[in-house]
Amino acid sequence: MFKKIVVLLLLLLLAGSFFYFDLHQLLTFAGLKQGLTEFSQWYQASPWLVAGGFFLFYVLVTALSLPGALILTVASGALFGLWQGLLLVSFASSIGATLAFLVARYMLRSTLQQKFSTRLKAIDQGIERDGAFYLFTLRLVPIFPFFLINILMGLTALKAGTFYWVSQVGMLAGTFVYVNAGTQLAQLDSLAGILSINMLLSFALLGLFPWFAKGLIKLINQRRLYAKWQKPKQFDRNLIVIGAGAAGLVSSYIAAAVKAKVTLIEAHKMGGDCLNFGCVPSKALIKSAKVAHTLRHAEHYGLAATEPLADGQGMLAPFSFKKVMARIEQVIADIAPHDSVERYTKLGVEVLQGYGKLLDPWTVQITLADGRVQQLTARSIIIAAGAQPFVPPLPGLKDVGYLTSDTLWQALADRDQPPAKLVILGGGPIGCELAQSFARLGSEVTQVEMAERVMIKEDTEISDFAHKALTSSGVKVLTSHKAIRCEIQDAQKYLIVEHQGQEIALPFDELICAVGRSARLDGYGLKELGIETTRTVQTNDYLETLLPNIFAAGDIVGPYQFTHVAAHQAWYAAVNALFGQFKKFKVDYRVIPWTTFIDPEVARVGINEQEAKEQGIAYEVTRFDIGELDRAITDGAAQGLVKVLTKPGKDQILGVTIIAEHAGDLLAEFVLAMKHGLGLNKILGTIHSYPTWAEANKYAAGEWKRAHAPATILALLQKYHHWRLKG
Known part of the structure; x- marks a missing residue:
């Protein structure tokens, strides 16, 4: 200075x-x-x-x-x-x-x-x-x-x-x-x-x-990029979308809504991973597991506790794990019509069930489910193929067998009991959700994480809170444990991990790999067209690939592998694909929320403390303890916090992390505020119904206001009121 x-x-x-x-x-x-x-x-x-x-x-x-x-x-x-x-x-x-x-x-x-x-x-x-x-x-x-x-x-x-x-x-x-x-x-x-x-x-x-020169150079480069292919004189479709997950469904819906001629191609199930293997089945499992947990701790609510174990020994309310899995299938079936072929056909989308592969920048070859092959041309194409569970290259893994978040639903569907000994590899959101759920349903769960703590992207205190929530549900959490191989000894399967230089053998009946997801890049003709696919499909700010008429959206692009982000990207991909000749829109990633559905939930939007420190951003922290919230006390869920980062001395919100029973729902108010530039004073000045969980947001804003009360003015007011007492 x-x-x-x-x-x-x-x-x-x-x-x-x-x-x-x-x-x-x-x-x-x-x-x-x-x-x-x-x-x-x-x-x-x-x-x-x-x-x-x-x-x-x-x-x-x-x-x-x-x-x-x-x-x-x-x-x-x-x-x-x-x-x-x-x-x-x-x-x-x-x-x-x-x-x-x-x-x-x-x-x-x-x-x-x-x-x-x-x-x-x-x-x-x-x-x-x-x-x-x-x-x-x-x-x-x-x-x-x-x-x-x-x-x-x-x-x-x-x-x-x-x-x-x-x-x-x-x-x-x-x-x-x-x-x-x-x-x-x-x-x-x-x-x-x-x-x-x-x-x-x-x-x-x-x-x-x-500017004219830049436009001319861009035109020349595009002609060079497309020089090896013959552009059709006429197109069959305005837009072809490959993949019927969140990104594919939304982009094709938008195209149909603006009366474009659009074809949606899906090789497997409509609704993609979220409906069939991810968000929907996992949340159904989480709900059943939470009910089991509530029954086990019913005395907390003045009721008789029961032990809902699948073996039926000494219990008042036995349950069948097979019925839990059947309910999950029913939940998927109940939601499936929202993403069905019939619904999208009525909306004006042509839906083809088969594999789509790019032959050139405008032509897609579709191998239909019945074996027939057809080709369609389109002025623009959107790749929305999604992602799949990443399976680590562990020696012996294939020999012992493993499950993923995609395969476990079918593999365990017919079992009367959950796996007795379950090892879950991975301490991220998927691993934590599955670990807690299976532990609550009666499995002996060991969760293995190579990093020093679970949910490593969150602040340390948030990770610690998640760790305690998992262990209180019966999960044995092993952090700083590196998986090195799998093996079978005397018909028993083991995961061998390394911790502080020592090898430890963890026995299991089932092993679930939940160490992340990787983009589906193969089989779509991307590499043959020269489109860069390093871990994800490389796109610009407009979701254009190297070839500007080919777009990508959703998990295949990243950087956030969330269903709601895929849907968000789909709007930009569809609008740019259909109207980019007039106006292009850059994807807005400024306010991205996400929730990990352990109990209590962990929800976040914006930056947290560790990110603020890494990026050198000045901030203040305001906390509200959920234990002080009346509704949380009445619901017997008085644990958690609302943690808000603001600019020093200002009420502008930089980020929010919430741990609470309904954290994902509570977060929405902060997402809206950040999106539209509203500060904590606006939240404080908004009426919230009593007694509701949403009051936690207002009380957090009140904590900020209390910390920034104008001391000088308050001192003068005290003197004024003291003077008024004199009559």
Whole structure:
């Protein structure tokens, strides 16, 4: 801070001296014409000294962002002639501009990063991608004040070297015009003689040239990309969508809604993973497990406790695990009509059940379920193939057999009892949900996580809370345990893990791999078309692949593998695919919520503490203990918290994490607030029904308000009310 103060004082001293010694009078048109004869005499006597002094003076004026650089540019033509003047000013202006750029960066950027880190990050990403292009365009148009460009660019992450050479090249045309005008100084009455309307329009057109050039280059590149294929003269469809999960269903629905001719191709089950293997069946399992847990702890509600175990020994309410699994199938069946072929056909979508593969950028070959093959062409194509469970390359894994979140439903459907000994590999959301559910249904569950804690993306205190919730449900949680192999000894299956240099054998009847999901990339013809598929399909901000008429959305793209994000992306993919020739929309990832459905639930939107620290974002933390909420107490679920991150001293919400029985539902209010820029004061000023879980949000806002109460005003009010007591 001290260094910055010194630099600031030095800059003020230099600027003050400039005006104190009336040097600014030299940088007027009248002053230039009056002093031209004297300058010429000096130059004749000491050409190198005058040229060097002029160069340094120009650098100083530009670096300090003082008025008069334009006059100096004209003066260079009058003093040194066209080519020498152009040489001097070209380098002096670029060097001075770069110094101004560096001063602005040193003095202001760190402060701005602390206050506007999120917005500045987005700007920096754009500058990293197109900064040189934008700067070059601005340099061609002298309508924009160059000193302002120097300062503003200094606040971005643009490299100083890039700034210098782009400025050197970009300002050359304008510099030539003014230096050349200076050679005719005697014939000019004012700068208006240079900056005529026609001249300004010429500069404006010059500034637009890079945009036209960029568009032309883009067109040439596209023609080059598509050169090896013959584009159809007519298309069968406006849009073809491959994959009927969340992204595919939503994008085809949108296309049909705007009366486009759209075909949706699905190789397996409508509704994709979420309906058939993921969100829906897992939440049905979680509900059954929670009921079993409630029965086991019924005394908490003044009722007789029962032990709902599948073996029927000493229980008042035995249950069949097979019936639990049958209920899950029924839940899927009840929801399936929402995603069915019949429904989407009625909406105007042609649904084909088969495998779709790209033959060229416009042609899809469909191998139908009955073996027939047909080809369709479309102007645009959306790949929404989703993701699948990742299976780690553990030695012996195939020999012992394993289940995934996709296969366990069918594999366990006919069992009267849940697996006696169950090992779950993975401490992320899927692993935690399954571990707690099976433990509550009677399995002896061991959960193995290689990291030092479960739910590693959450704050440490949130992870610790989840850990306690799992262990209280009967899960044996082993963190910092690395799975190294599987083996069979005396007909018993084992997972061998390593912990602190020791090998530990974990016996199991069933092993569930829940270590993450990987995008489905093979079999769609993407690689054959040259579309990059490194872990996911690579797209730009508009969800376009390398070939701009082919889009991708959902888990196959990432970066968030959530059903609601897939649906969110689908809108952008569909609209850009159908109307991108008029207007394209960048995907908005600013406010993404998610929930882990353990009991109590863990829900989050925005950044948490560990992310704020990693990104260097200043924040304040406000907490409300769910144990203080009346409704939580009445429901016997008084555990958890609402944790809100805000900007220091402000009520602007940066992120929220909630642990509570209905955390996923409670989070919606904060999602809405963040999406529309509403702060905690607005939430505090909103009426919430009593007694409801939603009051937790208002009480959290109240905690923030209490912490930011105006102490001085309250002290004055206390004195005022004390005075009023005197009558």
